Amino acid sequence: DTGVSQDPRHKITKRGQNVTFRCDPISEHNRLYWYRQTLGQGPEFLTYFQNEAQLEKSRLLSDRFSAERPKGSFSTLEIQRTEQGDSAMYLCASSSRGKNLYEQYFGPGTRLTVT
């Protein structure tokens, strides 16, 4: 257990429905990342928060995706009008200021299946 939690762990939804995932990072970590992982591939960066500010979004993050981190604590990732291609594992990671800038702590992920 890394201290990063994600909810739900699994989500099955029908195409066209909206889904929302939650990530609770390690409490003192100011940086929060979302990644997406499809079968057989490594995780791909989606977006990054420093405190409550969303500082970068990947081109993978279409207009149907939105992420928030109110008050710089937990974060939510919402997918509107889901498509079958959205089926993937969604991973959250957090990290802190400090010497080891690329050491991230990952949650267990939320596996999304769109039917």
Add this chain to the structure above:
Amino acid sequence: DAKTTQPTSMDCAEGRAANLPCNHSTISGNEYVYWYRQIHSQGPQYIIHGLKNNETNEMASLIITEDRKSSTLILPHATLRDTAVYYCIVSGYSGGSNYKLTFGKGTLLTVNP
């Protein structure tokens, strides 16, 4: 970030050392070598990182060649629980970076009894 090349898969006998290679011939001077692993159905886990000196921690050792164009992650006494996909990532600080990780496909290490 520099591109990395890793073998698709490797096998290792339980109790033996596992040596996982990574080529990063285009690495630049301020880029670090990071290793993560991902056990099935879990999130990636940080293992170790280095710049140019060899590094060791409680999980593994990292050997970086003098020209920094390749590295080897060593698990000294592999156990069945070390079966995972191992990712070699090269990333560097460049003022204002978001420190995102760029994963390749990694090496699937299978530790056999």
